[in-house]
Amino acid sequence: MTDTDKKDPKLSPTGNFSKQDAPPYEGSLQCMRCGFCLPTCPTFVLTGRERSSPRGRVALARAVAEEKLDFTEAVKEESFFCLDCRACTTACPSGVKAGEIMEICRDQAHQLKPGGHLSTGFRNFILQKMMPSPERMESAMLPSRLYQRLGIQWLVRHSQLLKLGPDWMAKAEGMMPKMDKPLRLQLPEITPAIGEKRGKVGFFLGCVMTLMYPEISRQTVRVLAHQGFEVVTPKQTKCCGAPHLTEGDRKTARDLALFNIDLFLDQDVEYIVTDCAGCGSALKEYEELLEGEADHHRLAQFRSKIRDISEFLAEVGLRTEALKEIKRSVTYHEPCHLCHAQGISQQPREVIRQIPGIELREMKESSWCCGSAATWGLKFTDESQQVLDRKLNNVKQTEADILVTGNPGCQLQLAWGVREAGMPQEVKHLIELLGEALPESDND
Amino acid sequence: MISKKALQLLIDKLGAQNVASEKEDLLVLGYDSTPGLHHLPDVVVYPTTTEGVQAAMEIAYEENMPITPRGSGTGLSGGSVPVQGGMVICLNRMNKILEIDEENLTATVEAGVVTLDLFNAVAEKGLFYPPDPGSQKISTLAGNVMEDAGGLRGLKYGVTRDYVMALKVVLPDGTILETGGKSVKDVAGYSLKDVMIGSEGTLGIITEITVSLIPPPQDKRTFLAYFDDVRVAGATVSEIIAAKIIPSTMEIMDKATINCVEDYVKIGLPREMAALLLIEVDGHPAVVAEEAEALERILQAKAAEVQSARDTEHAAELAAARRTALSALARVSPTTLLEDATVPRSRLAETFAEIERLTEKYQLKVGTFGHAGDGNLHPTVLCDERDADEMKRAHAFYDELYEQVLAWGGTVSGEHGIGVAKKDFLALQIGPGGVDVMRRIKNAFDPKGLLNPGKIIDGKQQ
Ligand SMILES: Cc1cc2nc3c(=O)[nH]c(=O)nc-3n(C[C@H](O)[C@H](O)[C@H](O)COP(=O)(O)OP(=O)(O)OC[C@H]3O[C@@H](n4cnc5c(N)ncnc54)[C@H](O)[C@@H]3O)c2cc1C
Ligand code: SF4
Ligand code: SF4
Numbered sequence: 045m046t047d048t049d050k051k052d053p054k055l056s057p058t059g060n061f062s063k064q065d066a067p068p069y070e071g072s073l074q075c076m077r078c079g080f081c082l083p084t085c086p087t088f089v090l091t092g093r094e095r096s097s098p099r100g101r102v103a104l105a106r107a108v109a110e111e112k113l114d115f116t117e118a119v120k121e122e123s124f125f126c127l128d129c130r131a132c133t134t135a136c137p138s139g140v141k142a143g144e145i146m147e148i149c150r151d152q153a154h155q156l157k158p159g160g161h162l163s164t165g166f167r168n169f170i171l172q173k174m175m176p177s178p179e180r181m182e183s184a185m186l187p188s189r190l191y192q193r194l195g196i197q198w199l200v201r202h203s204q205l206l207k208l209g210p211d212w213m214a215k216a217e218g219m220m221p222k223m224d225k226p227l228r229l230q231l232p233e234i235t236p237a238i239g240e241k242r243g244k245v246g247f248f249l250g251c252v253m254t255l256m257y258p259e260i261s262r263q264t265v266r267v268l269a270h271q272g273f274e275v276v277t278p279k280q281t282k283c284c285g286a287p288h289l290t291e292g293d294r295k296t297a298r299d300l301a302l303f304n305i306d307l308f309l310d311q312d313v314e315y316i317v318t319d320c321a322g323c324g325s326a327l328k329e330y331e332e333l334l335e336g337e338a339d340h341h342r343l344a345q346f347r348s349k350i351r352d353i354s355e356f357l358a359e360v361g362l363r364t365e366a367l368k369e370i371k372r373s374v375t376y377h378e379p380c381h382l383c384h385a386q387g388i389s390q391q392p393r394e395v396i397r398q399i400p401g402i403e404l405r406e407m408k409e410s411s412w413c414c415g416s417a418a419t420w421g422l423k424f425t426d427e428s429q430q431v432l433d434r435k436l437n438n439v440k441q442t443e444a445d446i447l448v449t450g451n452p453g454c455q456l457q458l459a460w461g462v463r464e465a466g467m468p469q470e471v472k473h474l475i476e477l478l479g480e481a482l483p484e485s486d487n488d
Numbered sequence: 489m490i491s492k493k494a495l496q497l498l499i500d501k502l503g504a505q506n507v508a509s510e511k512e513d514l515l516v517l518g519y520d521s522t523p524g525l526h527h528l529p530d531v532v533v534y535p536t537t538t539e540g541v542q543a544a545m546e547i548a549y550e551e552n553m554p555i556t557p558r559g560s561g562t563g564l565s566g567g568s569v570p571v572q573g574g575m576v577i578c579l580n581r582m583n584k585i586l587e588i589d590e591e592n593l594t595a596t597v598e599a600g601v602v603t604l605d606l607f608n609a610v611a612e613k614g615l616f617y618p619p620d621p622g623s624q625k626i627s628t629l630a631g632n633v634m635e636d637a638g639g640l641r642g643l644k645y646g647v648t649r650d651y652v653m654a655l656k657v658v659l660p661d662g663t664i665l666e667t668g669g670k671s672v673k674d675v676a677g678y679s680l681k682d683v684m685i686g687s688e689g690t691l692g693i694i695t696e697i698t699v700s701l702i703p704p705p706q707d708k709r710t711f712l713a714y715f716d717d718v719r720v721a722g723a724t725v726s727e728i729i730a731a732k733i734i735p736s737t738m739e740i741m742d743k744a745t746i747n748c749v750e751d752y753v754k755i756g757l758p759r760e761m762a763a764l765l766l767i768e769v770d771g772h773p774a775v776v777a778e779e780a781e782a783l784e785r786i787l788q789a790k791a792a793e794v795q796s797a798r799d800t801e802h803a804a805e806l807a808a809a810r811r812t813a814l815s816a817l818a819r820v821s822p823t824t825l826l827e828d829a830t831v832p833r834s835r836l837a838e839t840f841a842e843i844e845r846l847t848e849k850y851q852l853k854v855g856t857f858g859h860a861g862d863g864n865l866h867p868t869v870l871c872d873e874r875d876a877d878e879m880k881r882a883h884a885f886y887d888e889l890y891e892q893v894l895a896w897g898g899t900v901s902g903e904h905g906i907g908v909a910k911k912d913f914l915a916l917q918i919g920p921g922g923v924d925v926m927r928r929i930k931n932a933f934d935p936k937g938l939l940n941p942g943k944i945i946d947g948k949q950q
Contacts, residue, residue, distance in 0.1 A: 055874050073822040074819075074822050076823075076824050077520065077561070078818075079560050079623070083602065083625055092581050094516040095512050095516045103515060104512060104515065107515050112515070116511075116512065137815035137818050137819075138815070
């Protein structure tokens with residue numbers, strides 16, 4: 045898209061969208077309706093309904109821009125029904141990003157059709173007051189709210205649509221892992237490199253990781269140090285903004301992005317590493333989110349430093365000399381926000397294969413969404429139970445000991461699913477596996 | 489507009505979840521993959537059984553409502569676009585594979601089964617369903633039958649028609665027609681099955697299909713050859729065939745396409761080359777070895793550079809350029825016009841020259857790739873539908889190209905069908921006599937002219 049396109053309202057109409065943050069018309073126009081995205085879209089496969097497919101959603105957005113359709117309840121519904129899994133982006137030959145268009149439509153929904161799935165007051169409270177402040181999040185009941193980012197949020201949105209039973213919330217709580225003390229307060233700002241130093245990296249500690257999976261992120265820092273990197277973990281790090289984008293609050297997301305960019309560019313680090321696929325994909329999208337609102341050069345500089353932990357380790361090369369042998373078989377589930385949103389698919393496998401003793405067994409459809417939050421024994425339709433079942437079935441066939449993934453949302457969903465199905469697999473983040481292979485060290 | 493009574497009747501017969509009449513649903517079922525075509529239907533139904541199709545047809549028949557069948561809407565000639573409104577019948581929820589018969593080597597499927605799903609299901613039993621249109625990931629088998637879809641394997645293995653053994657069809661008045669069977673030979677009366685194939689949903693609605701299967705080839709060799717002159721590439725294609733080698737794949741890409749692919753994936757393609765050929769031979773290992781040797785000899789003599797795949801992985805690398813061709817082209821501009829001019833093989837080189845000349849004349853961006861072995865080319869215009877002048881030039885480009893293609897004894901459609909997009913060209917190609925016979929056939933099946941009106945020929949109501 046060029047700037048000239050953007051400026052000519054006749055060529056790039058916003059039509060029935062609100063002018064503030066309207067989805068770019070070019071994005072919809074680019075769709076050639078080939079349908080290649082259809083078989084990869086969980087909500088299309090679930091419903092067989094064109095308007096719940098990427099092609100259909102893009103067509104709706106286009107119709108709104110062309111004033112063939114108002115921004116109706118149904119458009120709003122589709123924008124929230126979309127899982128934002130980005131499988132369609134990977135499948136699309138034409139470079140269309142249906143998931144992203146729907147994300148922007150959620151912001152439109154709040155502008156044009158406020159209220160609904162979450163009451164406005166509640167939503168503003170969570171997104172604008174609580175999440176931007178690490179202190180407030182830690183002192184509140186926020187973990188359970190945060191879980192929204194991971195999928196309960198998807199359920200909340202659809203609790204009516206899907207006719208959930210009254211006790212779904214209680215069951216959802218049952219999925220939550222045991223909560224430890226938030227990691228943010230425990231991690232030193234600077235963790236020195238161990239052995240021959242290879243560089244200095246920033247660690248972006250995500251909200252969900254610090255609150256719900258502190259042990260995983262502790263391992264991430266430990267692995268980075270063992271790999272010869274000095275790790276800087278700024279205490280003031282704020283939420284990456286992904287929950288805000290998902291909920292359609294682009295304004296707060298921008299504020300957070302500006303803050304984090306300044307914070308990390310001040311640190312003089314070569315890379316900014318994250319162990320949460322959701323954070324990684326949001327951080328990599330700051331450039332687009334802030335286009336025209338921040339210094340282009342700084343945005344590009346920030347973007348060029350962001351790495352998922354697996355991407356980073358594959359790129360700099362894993363030092364394997366000291367690694368202990370782990371004689372287990374594993375299978376790998378690809379988080380949507382890693383493989384589809386960031387295009388990172390081979391790197392995690394490369395890292396897994398380098399751990400001595402590990403046998404990697406590929407599952408079928410490894411990049412198919414785990415349904416992060418769809419399904420389970422809540423009063424659900426048969427079809428939607430199939431999203432998780434489909435995944436678990438593929439896991440089962442590998443007969444692997446461990447199910448490895450790289451995103452907290454997937455981990456919650458899969459750990460719960462495996463437990464409910466009575467399957468023997470342990471569910472682990474890639475970095476936990478690597479952490480186990482590390483030798484104990486005095487510096488840890 | 490559909491009457492309240494008819495809508496209620498549809499809901500009663502098919503179930504509320506299989507009937508849609510909200511504007512948002514209608515809006516997204518008024519297009520297929522043909523650029524610039526869009527019409528709203530009045531109602532959309534998703535039958536799940538043959539009886540459901542029958543019921544919907546009967547209601548439409550009573551209401552005098554046009555009916556447009558639809559598979560996955562990947563068609564490129566507007567076949568599933570409801571140009572006169574009315575009812576769209578979507579077959580994509582009839583997606584069960586009913587039987588794989590290993591004794592007779594056949595598979596029987598519902599109309600909406602996705603092509604690749606069938607391929608995978610029979611592959612699991614060690615069998616092979618060859619037709620592989622570029623859209624196989626999502627195209628339906630009924631859509632394939634109705635467009636007589638071809639694919640990369642067409643040269644050696646034929647097209648969809650060559651595999652259809654039997655069809656179950658609902659006619660516009662609700663009558664059920666079963667034609668063909670599992671017998672390898674069948675000369676009982678007119679071959680109605682063959683009339684149905686390629687009829688683009690204008691004669692009846694398919695609900696079940698039986699296709700034949702074959703054992704898969706045991707071995708395969710892949711070659712990639714670059715040429716500094718398109719004419720030499722064209723001549724090489726003819727020479728290979730003349731040497732009595734029938735490759736399973738013989739795909740061509742021109743310079744513009746090579747450069748678009750290189751811009752997009754940066755895999756080190758030689759940008760200065762005029763064309764590349766991707767060639768595969770498959771079959772019994774002994775035959776493959778022999779053919780590969782002869783093939784390599786021809787290529788070495790003609791091409792500027794030849795690469796031969798060391799193993800499966802390398803073969804996939806060699807095929808990558810062709811596989812990404814469409815993605816690379818589609819990204820260049822908002823609108824992608826994908827056409828399928830087809831000429832006798834011997835005219836391949838001249839066709840490329842003509843495309844080049846017209847590209848220059850009309851000042852367009854065109855990338856051409858296609859099934860060289862079949863003389864089937866996809867000259868793809870990369871444009872922007874908001875630019876009225878450019879669109880006019882694009883259409884003039886195709887008009888002039890098709891005139892020449894016809895003059896060479898070619899056809900205006902090798903695989904995408906006529907639909908609404910190419911009706912005028914069809915008349916040019918087959919003449920008024922041909923059109924008249926087609927119209928009489930159409931009227932025999934669909935006297936009220938309700939089924940997919942406005943497609944292939946302008947039907948005359950009796
Ligand atoms: C990117 C791309 C690549 C393609 N590559 C190829 C290729 O390599 N080779 C090729 O031949 N084509 C190709 N096509 C064209 C298209 O995919 C084929 O024509 C395909 O067979 C259409 O299948 P569909 O299920 O999408 O049918 P639709 O587009 O939905 O319908 C096609 C026609 O069949 C009719 N129809 C559908 N179902 C029924 C039914 N049950 N009963 C009666 N009529 C019915 C419709 O009315 C319409 O006229 C390509 C298209 C795209 C977008
Ligand atoms: S794959 Fe891309 S171009 Fe094709 S229909 Fe989906 S969004 Fe549109
Ligand atoms: S992001 Fe996922 S759910 Fe949303 S349209 Fe794309 S594939 Fe479907």
